[in-house]
Each structure stands twice: as C-alpha cells, then as structure tokens.
C-alpha cells in the first residue's frame with residue numbers, strides 16, 4: 222500500500238528527488254512510528270515547480286473546457302474506485318477512523334465531479350452601455366499559475382477543493398501539502414496523471430520547511446494566486462507575503478464555531494447534530510463545534526445526553542474495526558487539548574466524561590464533555606481541535622447571539638430551535654459564513670464554503686468556487 226505511493230516531488234510530470242537529496246519521515250499518529258520517508262523539497266524545488274506551472278499555463282488554458290472537465294470526471298471515478306486503499310493510506314498518516322477516511326474520499330471526489338460540470342459553464346456577457354454609444358464584451362479567463370497550500374486534517378478533500386476548480390478554470394498550480402500528510406497529496410497527483418492531466422499542470426512539492434518552499438513562490442512574480450487552507454496565524458503571514466506581488470488570494474482559515482441549543486429545540490436532533498459537529502474528524506475540523514451554548518432550561522439534560530453518547534465512543538487506532546475516536550495528529554495537538562481542558566477545570570468547569578490524555582504510544586485524547594465552562598476561558602476563545610465539548614448555559618436569545626459573535630472567527634455557527642421566526646432571526650444575526658440550522662454538518666461540494674472575519678476570504682465549492690480561479694476581462698467595442 223505505502224510502497225505504491227511515489228515518495229518524491231512531482232514536477233513537470235516527473236517524480237523527482239529533492240534537489241538537495243533530503244527526505245523526511247511520515248509518522249503514524251496512532252503509534253508514533255515512521256511509515257515511510259518522502260522527498261523534502263526546498264527553495265530550488267519550489268521554483269522548479271513554479272517554472273513547470275508557468276510553462277504549462279499557455280497550452281493548458283487553451284484546452285477545451287470539456288477536455289478539462291473530462292479529466293476531472295475520470296479522476297473522480299478513479300478516486301471512487303480506489304476508495305478502500307486511499308482511505309487506508311489516509312488513516313495511516315492522519316489517524317482518523319477508516320469509515321471517516323472513506324467518507325472523506327467520497328467528499329473529496331465530489332469536488333472533482335462538481336467542477337467537471339462547472340468547467341463547461343464558464344460564461345461571459347455582452348451588453349449595451351447605458352448611453353448606447355458602446356458595447357461591452359465580458360470574458361472570464363484563468364488567473365494563471367496558483368500556489369495551493371493545504372492542511373493535514375482533510376488531506377484529500379482540501380486538495381481536491383482547490384485542484385478541482387483550478388483545473389476547471391484552466392489554471393496550472395503548485396501544491397504544497399502539510400508535512401504530516403504528504404502521502405494523500407502524492408496519491409492524488411498520481412491519479413490525476415493517470416486521468417490524463419498534462420505534465421506541469423499540477424506540481425507537488427512536499428517539505429518539512431514550508432516557509433522555504435511557499436515564500437519564494439509568492440514573491441517570485443510568476444504565481445498569480447494563493448489559495449490557502451490552514452490556521453489564521455499562518456494565513457495572516459501568507460497574506461502579507463502575497464501582498465508584495467498583489468496576488469489574488471483565497472483564505473480558508475480557523476474557526477471557533479458556536480453551537481446554540483434553545484429551550485424549544487428537538488433535543489434528540491440537537492444531540493445527534495452535536496455529535497456530528499463535534500466528533501467528525503476527531504474534533505480536528507475548522508467547522509468543529511467549539512463552544513456549546515445551551516439555554517438554561519435544557520442545559521443539564523443536553524449535557525447528560527451528550528456525555529452518555531461521548532462516553533460510548535471507542536478510542537483506538539483508526540484501522541481497527543469499531544473505532545470511532547482515532548489519535549490526534551501529534552503531541553503538540555494533544556498537549557494543547559490537555560492544557561485547554563486543565564485550564565477550564567481549574568477555572569471551575571466540571572468534567573462529565575473524559576478529561577485527561579491517555580498514556581502510551583500514539584497521541585490519544587478521549588471524548589470529553591465539560592459543563593459550566595467559565596466565561597472568557599481560553600477553551601472558548603481558541604480552536605480546541607480535539608474531541609472536547611465545552612458547554613455553558615445562557616438565558617436569553619440576545620445573550621446567546623452576543624456570546625456566539627464574541628470571537629474574531631466567523632466560519633460556521635450551529636443553531637437548534639423549532640421556532641421558525643427565531644431560526645431566521647438568529648441565522649441573520651450570527652456573524653459566520655455558514656450556518657447549520659438544525660444540522661450538524663454544513664460541508665457540501667455544491668455549496669459555497671468559507672468564513673467571515675478572521676476565518677478567511679473567498680469561498681470554495683458551489684457555483685462561486687470557480688470564480689476564485691477566474692479573472693474578468695472587459696472589452697470595450699463601439700456600437701456597430
């Protein structure tokens with residue numbers, strides 16, 4: 222399985238070692254053991270990859286939209302056909318349980334199917350100027366070579382969500398995947414080559430030194446766009462670097478999702494939704510419910526039911542049958558969760574289940590429920606990125622909305638209520654790019670995904686996803 226993935230850089234259609242010959246280990250977070258090694262690219266490799274993308278751009282943008290769509294469609298099918306082996310690869314390097322990994326392959330593949338269909342729907346316009354003296358012709362053209370930077374938590378889907386629209390729009394690209402999960406990205410490059418993607422359109426540079434690879438490409442002048450998914454902290458840094466050459470940017474950054482449950486909610490549905498919003502991806506999702514705000518009348522009952530469900534989950538290596546909570550990605554991730562919980566408990570929060578890391582190999586933290594989380598606690602201000610549900614109670618709708626919006630993030634908010642007027646009122650007042658209304662999962666390739674405030678810029682997926690990879694050109698014509 223691992224041997225089938227080329228552990229080299231993918232540049233101009235060729236698998237190459239890093240120029241300096243360096244390699245870095247890929248670890249299994251369930252055991253801490255090395256799975257394999259891959260090429261450790263540096264500045265020279267990054268610029269070679271950018272050269273390949275730049276040289277491939279003119280021919281690629283001249284291909285027929287249908288041809289680009291057909292490549293995506295074939296790649297979609299290959300992903301679906303190879304779900305089992307790709308899911309295993311993902312579980313090995315990232316840790317999520319196999320069933321969730323298979324779910325991510327399906328989700329990732331859907332971006333290719335969606336953008337295969339969008340490639341042939343890039344439109345333009347023809348209009349008469351208001352004074353009738355001229356005509357406007359409006360064209361949509363690819364922005365040009367893109368730098369794509371992806372995180373480890375959804376190692377396949379965060380790639381296809383960028384690569385899909387870039388291919389559909391006619392852009393070439395260099396992908397830099399996360400250090401912890403290079404194998405999914407390399408497998409994806411292999412699949413796209415098999416699907417007929419011409420050499421140089423997609424280049425992949427794996428590295429353990431992300432700054433050395435990304436910054437030279439952003440400052441080079443030949444890249445025309447940066448599409449980044451990751452933390453707000455790194456996003457800010459890359460926005461500053463992208464400013465020098467005034468690059469187009471799409472930034473999918475961190476979140477701090479509030480999960481609001483009102484007294485009138487269907488509590489069974491709210492607990493189901495909470496399990497999905499909290500435990501998808503072991504809590505390591507930008508969309509993960511980070512703050513449970515529950516109206517006082519149902520707060521104790523909601524916490525009791527949620528704790529019962531969380532305590533029934535099975536923690537273990539993601540490859541084992543029946544496991545629903547895999548390891549966290551690494552020791553830093555686990556230590557951060559440990560600290561946040563300890564601080565909340567020291568501040569007065571009560572542990573209903575879980576609450577302490579597990580000794581032994583692998584970076585495991587059990588499903589945890591805390592109640593009475595004090596206002597202002599760090600666990601409510603920072604992304605937990607782990608399987609911890611932190612619950613606080615509220616009294617009024619105004620108080621709930623104010624607390625929900627009291628964050629620099631604005632990716633997604635969840636609301637559970639059966640009152641239609643309240644649903645719409647609260648959905649309008651919440652400062653978030655996405656709202657889960659009586660629904661614990663919002664991600665869908667056919668919907669515009671993205672955040673407001675410091676959760677990002679731009680949208681991925683949906684009808685607007687391709688716009689991020691297109692420029693608008695207007696041609697002025699005299700009235701015939």
Ligand code: NAP
Pocket residue numbers: 370371372373374375379397398399400401428429430431432433435436450451452453455456458459472473474475476506507508604632672676677
């Ligand atoms: P991260 O530390 O920001 O890393 C994201 C990517 O940026 C990785 O490829 C990383 O490479 C790279 N990177 C790190 N430092 C860099 C630098 N100085 N220059 C250039 N690139 C650099 O985030 P993460 O821990 O991988 O992912 C978790 C974060 O992603 C969370 O905040 C989560 O909310 C966010 N996220 C957002 C979305 C969304 O759609 N809004 C989706 C998924 C995840 P290395 O791996 O080598 O460090």
